[in-house]
Amino acid sequence: MIDYEINEFGRRLGLPSLELNQNGMASLVIEGLGTVMLEKTSELGDGELLLVLSRPVEPSETARFAKLLEAVGWRRNPPFRMSAAFFRQSLILTARFEEGAVTAALLENALRVLSDEIERA
DSSP states (O other): OHHHHHHHHHHHTTOTTOOOOTTSEEEEEETTTEEEEEEEEOTTSSOEEEEEEEEEOOGGGHHHHHHHHHHTSTTTOOSSEEEEEEETTEEEEEEEEEGGGOOHHHHHHHHHHHHHHHHHO
C-alpha cells in the first residue's frame, strides 16, 4: 500500500517510477525547493514514513529561520508531526506519518506545507 502511494506521489511530481531503495529511502533534488527525502522506518514496531525537506542556508540567514524552529513546535499544532533543525548549514524540516495513513495527496500537501513554512520565515 505505501509503495503505491509513494509511486503516486512521484507521479504527481513528474517522476512516475519513484520508489524506495532497499534501505527504505528515496532522495530527490528539486531545483528551487531543495532536497526531498522519504524514509520508511520501523524503529518502534509500527511503520512510519518521514518526509524531509532540506535546503542550504547561508550563515547570515540563520536568524531569519530561527523563528521557524519555534513555529513548528507543539504549541502551534501543525497538521502533522513536524520538526525543524539546522545541520551543516542546511535548514531541515521533517514531517512524520504513520505508515497506514500515508497517501500521495498527504505527501504532496505536506511537501507544500514544509515549503510554505520556509517561504514565510
